[in-house]
Structure formats: structure tokens, C-alpha cells
Amino acid sequence: MRAPLFEAVPNFSEGRDDTKIARITEAVRAVPGVRILGLHSDPDHNRSVLTFAGGEDPVLSGSITLAKACAAELDLASQSGEHPRMGVLDVLPFVPLEGATMDDAIRLARRAGESLGALDFPVLLYGSAATAPHRRALPDVRRGGYEGLAARLEDPLWKPDYGPHEMDPHKGASAVGARPFLVAFNAYLDTDDVEIAQAVALRVRESGGGLPTVRALGFGVGGKAQVSMNLTDLERTTMPAALEAVRSAASDLGASVESTELVGLAPLKAILQTARHYLGLRELDAHHVLETMLYGAPDSRGE
Amino acid sequence: MRAPLFEAVPNFSEGRDDTKIARITEAVRAVPGVRILGLHSDPDHNRSVLTFAGGEDPVLSGSITLAKACAAELDLASQSGEHPRMGVLDVLPFVPLEGATMDDAIRLARRAGESLGALDFPVLLYGSAATAPHRRALPDVRRGGYEGLAARLEDPLWKPDYGPHEMDPHKGASAVGARPFLVAFNAYLDTDDVEIAQAVALRVRESGGGLPTVRALGFGVGGKAQVSMNLTDLERTTMPAALEAVRSAASDLGASVESTELVGLAPLKAILQTARHYLGLRELDAHHVLETMLYGAPDSRGE
Numbered sequence: 088m089r090a091p092l093f094e095a096v097p098n099f100s101e102g103r104d105d106t107k108i109a110r111i112t113e114a115v116r117a118v119p120g121v122r123i124l125g126l127h128s129d130p131d132h133n134r135s136v137l138t139f140a141g142g143e144d145p146v147l148s149g150s151i152t153l154a155k156a157c158a159a160e161l162d163l164a165s166q167s168g169e170h171p172r173m174g175v176l177d178v179l180p181f182v183p184l185e186g187a188t189m190d191d192a193i194r195l196a197r198r199a200g201e202s203l204g205a206l207d208f209p210v211l212l213y214g215s216a217a218t219a220p221h222r223r224a225l226p227d228v229r230r231g232g233y234e235g236l237a238a239r240l241e242d243p244l245w246k247p248d249y250g251p252h253e254m255d256p257h258k259g260a261s262a263v264g265a266r267p268f269l270v271a272f273n274a275y276l277d278t279d280d281v282e283i284a285q286a287v288a289l290r291v292r293e294s295g296g297g298l299p300t301v302r303a304l305g306f307g308v309g310g311k312a313q314v315s316m317n318l319t320d321l322e323r324t325t326m327p328a329a330l331e332a333v334r335s336a337a338s339d340l341g342a343s344v345e346s347t348e349l350v351g352l353a354p355l356k357a358i359l360q361t362a363r364h365y366l367g368l369r370e371l372d373a374h375h376v377l378e379t380m381l382y383g384a385p386d387s388r389g390e
Numbered sequence: 391m392r393a394p395l396f397e398a399v400p401n402f403s404e405g406r407d408d409t410k411i412a413r414i415t416e417a418v419r420a421v422p423g424v425r426i427l428g429l430h431s432d433p434d435h436n437r438s439v440l441t442f443a444g445g446e447d448p449v450l451s452g453s454i455t456l457a458k459a460c461a462a463e464l465d466l467a468s469q470s471g472e473h474p475r476m477g478v479l480d481v482l483p484f485v486p487l488e489g490a491t492m493d494d495a496i497r498l499a500r501r502a503g504e505s506l507g508a509l510d511f512p513v514l515l516y517g518s519a520a521t522a523p524h525r526r527a528l529p530d531v532r533r534g535g536y537e538g539l540a541a542r543l544e545d546p547l548w549k550p551d552y553g554p555h556e557m558d559p560h561k562g563a564s565a566v567g568a569r570p571f572l573v574a575f576n577a578y579l580d581t582d583d584v585e586i587a588q589a590v591a592l593r594v595r596e597s598g599g600g601l602p603t604v605r606a607l608g609f610g611v612g613g614k615a616q617v618s619m620n621l622t623d624l625e626r627t628t629m630p631a632a633l634e635a636v637r638s639a640a641s642d643l644g645a646s647v648e649s650t651e652l653v654g655l656a657p658l659k660a661i662l663q664t665a666r667h668y669l670g671l672r673e674l675d676a677h678h679v680l681e682t683m684l685y686g687a688p689d690s691r692g693e
Binding site for chain 2: 092124140185268330344345346349352355358362366367368369373375376377378379382
């Protein structure tokens with residue numbers, strides 16, 4: 088049995104200076120046992136999303152290295168961007184992958200929070216790692232952003248779980264959490280009417296009475312109405328189930344889906360569920376995939 | 391760059407005696423660098439299909455080990471079964487996988503043929519490795535089977551490429567070849583009328599003017615009409631293209647597809663093509679799959 092795997096998806100507050108972004112990313116890449124899975128930098132939001140994975144200790148080391156690099160390279164006092172943020176290492180969620188449970192990811196988030204606190208980052212735990220119900224949702228934790236942070240940290244309801252209770256104006260504060268793997272799946276409609284995308288999103292998302300474990304919002308992107316979805320539990324709602332719900336809701340509003348996109352990574356399971364659904368396959372799992380049999384994780388091999 | 395990979399899919403003439411089958415399989419498994427991908431034994435046909443993979447030299451060693459084990463464990467003079475066969479190691483095709491070309495697989499087939507010849511197996515090269523056009527198709531090579539083999543080997547048109555020209559009644563002869571990776575994909579119709587499956591097969595297969603690189607036959611299996619397909623080049627015809635052609639042809643004959651099955655392995659590409667097609671994804675390749683990024687072949691990693 089291989090050691091449990093985790094993914095970290097830190098967001099740091101630099102999306103324009105390629106040299107700084109590269110220095111931060113390379114510092115994490117140099118940590119033994121860490122594998123970089125992706126980097127997405129957004130100049131408008133002036134923010135980068137780094138994805139890396141590995142066992143618990145390598146991912147913890149990578150997170151500490153990342154925090155030090157962010158503190159060394161970035162200064163929130165001189166940063167600006169469209170995205171709400173409260174720290175140089177703004178958000179640091181941990182995701183349980185193969186062999187790991189959500190409890191494992193919560194433990195990792197607490198270990199990372201403690202380490203960042205020792206580096207003088209005020210740390211608020213959020214998501215499944217939150218220490219109070221009102222601190223679970225990231226938008227609530229981050230409300231007021233950097234500008235409101237000094238006052239926030241003095242509020243007993245929002246005192247940091249780790250680190251100093253006074254903010255460092257250069258570092259800001261960090262939200263460290265645990266959450267399930269998300270499949271970010273967007274559908275583009277054959278209309279520029281954002282209200283149609285918003286109405287479709289309302290119908291398909293769980294909070295609107297739609298599909299379980301689906302979050303959805305409507306946007307206008309590149310002149311098209313976009314239904315942006317997060318699928319948070321593929322056992323409850325698959326990609327084909329989400330798409331067919333969007334197609335149906337859009338059709339009722341006189342629109343149709345022109346194309347879709349996957350943002351970031353999807354687990355093989357999501358792709359296999361899709362093929363099984365549309366092909367009507369009696370069975371299909373990772374053991375039917377040549378590459379899994381050749382290179383796959385030991386416990387997914389057929390031997 | 392990793393060394394080119396090959397798959398071998400030998401068929402040997404024992405499908406009933408589990409002890410013998412296990413001894414033969416374990417001998418191959420013990421060869422360093424060989425990975426067993428699958429074993430399917432059929433008691434009716436009294437025949438087993440073993441699938442293994444690795445670099446060129448390990449797969450060659452595995453093939454030689456397999457031939458010796460078949461000669462030691464099996465005796466064609468006392469074997470019976472429904473399937474046409476001419477040897478204890480009846481068919482030994484090599485398939486180019488990642489990094490390998492068909493020319494590489496042909497070279498491997500010739501090396502294996504030479505080695506088997508030195509072990510006194512009469513060897514006929516077939517498929518892409520055939521040394522004459524009339525020896526390409528396996529059914530032609532195997533025509534007359536074991537019972538007609540002694541006469542066959544004396545025919546100048548069918549003299550072995552390697553090994554003795556007289557047959558050993560215990561070993562018989564072996565067809566050694568090279569062929570592309572096949573996706574074996576079957577569709578079950580909502581009828582027991584085999585003629586409908588045969589008519590559908592005729593319409594979708596390349597030889598009937600249908601889809602390029604598709605072979606198809608109609609059968610009755612488990613009380614259902616089955617369209618059995620081999621997809622031999624996924625760049626030319628994908629699984630969704632094949633299925634939609636079957637659905638359309640069946641519909642014209644008043645039938646529909648109830649379910650499908652994948653026999654053996656499919657490359658990840660086949661599954662990704664399917665998801666991309668039915669979801670309308672703007673792009674989807676192996677780099678979007680979490681497991682590929684975590685465990686994949688080095689040249690499919692994003693780093």
C-alpha cells in the first residue's frame with residue numbers, strides 16, 4: 088500500500104511578475120517528494136494558483152517552503168488586483184487524494200497552520216478544517232480583505248487559529264483549509280445573455296434545489312454566457328449528469344450548450360464515468376485502461 | 391525518454407487445466423521487466439490469451455520463456471477444443487505501445503521468430519511481419535489447423551520463416567506477428583435476430599464500405615444480437631464514431647443498442663476521445679487527468 092497522497096492548491100498574491108512567480112514555484116518544486124501539477128497565473132487578478140501533490144510530509148514541507156518564498160518575494164502593502172485577498176500566501180487548501188481521507192487532510196491543514204503560525208503568518212483555518220461553523224466558508228473568512236484585516240483580527244469571532252493576532256502589513260493573513268477534490272467544469276451557451284447562464288446555474292446547483300454537491304454560477308466570458316460549475320463529489324453527481332442538467336435547463340430557456348471546458352485536472356474516475364454513461368458500457372473502470380495497467384498506482388494494478 | 395514499450399498477446403492451447411495455465415503464466419511473470427496485463431482462459435475453446443508488456447528485450451525474453459513453458463507443459467497431440475489452432479504456442483502477436491513504431495514491432499516479431507525457431511518451433515510470420523502478402527491474414531496462415539499442418543509445411547507457399555520444416559506433433563507450429571493495438575468493442579442490440587447484427591456489422595465495417603480501420607462481425611451472444619468490432623486505428627475511427635454508426639444502422643433496421651462492452655484494454659486516448667466527443671469539451675488530453683500527472687509516463691507529465 089502506497090502512502091496517502093495529498094494535493095495542495097495554494098493561491099498567492101502575484102500574477103504579473105514572471106520572475107517572482109518562477110522563484111516561488113521553483114522553491115516548491117525543489118522540495119523532495121513534491122510534484123508540481125499545475126500553475127495558473129492571472130495578471131488581472133494579480134494572483135497565481137499553484138497545484139502540487141505528494142505524501143503528507145513532502146506536501147507539508149512544500150507548503151512551508153512556499154510560505155517562506157511568498158514572504159521573501161511579495162509585499163501585500165504594495166500589491167493590487169481585482170481579486171479579494173488578505174495575504175501574500177492568501178489561501179492554502181489541502182485535498183485528500185488516493186489513500187487519504189478528509190480527516191487526514193484536516194490534520195495536514197492543522198500541521199501546516201501551526202508551521203505557518205510559527206513563521207508569523209496569522210492563520211485562519213477554513214473549510215473542513217474550520218474550528219467554528221461561521222469560519223467554514225472561504226468568502227466569509229476573507230470578507231473585508233486585506234484592507235479590513237487589522238480590525239478583523241481583533242474581533243474575537245475571527246481571531247487566528249495560529250500565529251500572531253496582529254497583522255504584519257507585508258504578509259497579511261492566510262486561510263488554510265481542507266476541502267474535497269473539485270472538478271471545475273464550465274458550459275458555454277449559444278447566447279451572450281448572462282441572465283440565462285445565471286438562471287441555468289440557479290437551477291442546476293444544489294443550493295437552488297438542483298443536483299447534489301454541485302455549485303454553479305453564471306458569467307459572461309468572451310462574449311458567451313458561461314455556466315461555471317464545481318462538482319465536489321463525483322459519487323453524487325457526475326460530469327454527464329451535470330451537463331445533461333445544464334442542457335435541459337438551457338433548452339427550457341431557448342438556449343443550448345455550444346461547448347464545455349475542464350479547468351485544471353479531473354480524476355480518471357470522472358472521465359471513465361463519462362465514457363461509461365454515453366457509450367452505455369456494461370462496465371468500465373481503471374483496470375480497462377492500458378496506461379493504468381502499465382504505470383498506475385500499485386493498488387490499481389491487476390496483478 | 392523512456393524505452394519503447396511493446397505488448398505481446400500470445401494465445402496458447404490450454405484453457406482447462408488451471409495448474410498448467412498458472413505454471414505457464416508464472417514463468418512469464420518471473421521474467422524481469424515483464425508486466426502481466428491480463429489472462430483470459432476459455433474452457434470451451436481450450437485456449438488462453440495472455441497479455442504482457444515491457445521493453446523490447448524483456449518482452450522477447452518473456453516470449454522465449456513462454457515458448458519453453460508451453461513445450462514443457464502442453465502436448466498438442468492430445469489437445470482438443472473448438473478453436474482452430476496449429477500449435478501449443480499458437481499465435482504470438484507483438485503490438486507497438488508508447489514510443490514504439492510498427493517497424494519496431496516487426497523487428498521484435500522477427501527476433502522472437504528466430505529464437506523460437508532455434509527452440510525447434512516451426513514459425514510462420516504473419517500480420518505486418520509477414521514475408522509475403524498471402525501470409526498476412528491469420529486465418530489464412532492457420533487454415534487447415536493442426537490436422538493439416540504436416541502437409542502444409544511441405545507446401546513451398548507455406549514453408550516456415552524460422553525453425554524446422556517438419557512438424558513436431560507435440561509442439562505443432564506457431565504464428566508470430568506484428569499488429570496494431572486493437573480496441574475490442576461490442577454492441578448488444580435489443581433483439582435476438584443475429585441477421586440484424588450481421589447487417590449492421592456489414593454496414594459499419596471498412597470492408598463493407600463503412601468506417602475506416604473498423605472490422606465488425608455479427609453474432610448471437612447470451613440471447614442478444616451482438617455487433618463485435620475491432621477498432622484498429624483510433625486516429626481514424628474513435629469509439630463514439632463506431633457506436634454512433636452502429637446506433638444509426640441498427641435504427642434503420644428497427645433495432646437499438648441496449649449496452650456495450652469493452653473486451654480487454656483500451657488506451658486512455660480512447661476514453662478521452664469519448665469524453666471529449668460527448669461532453670463537447672474544447673480540449674481534453676492526458677494532461678487533464680490527475681492520475682497521469684501523478685503517475686504517468688515521464689513524457690506525459692506536465693513538468
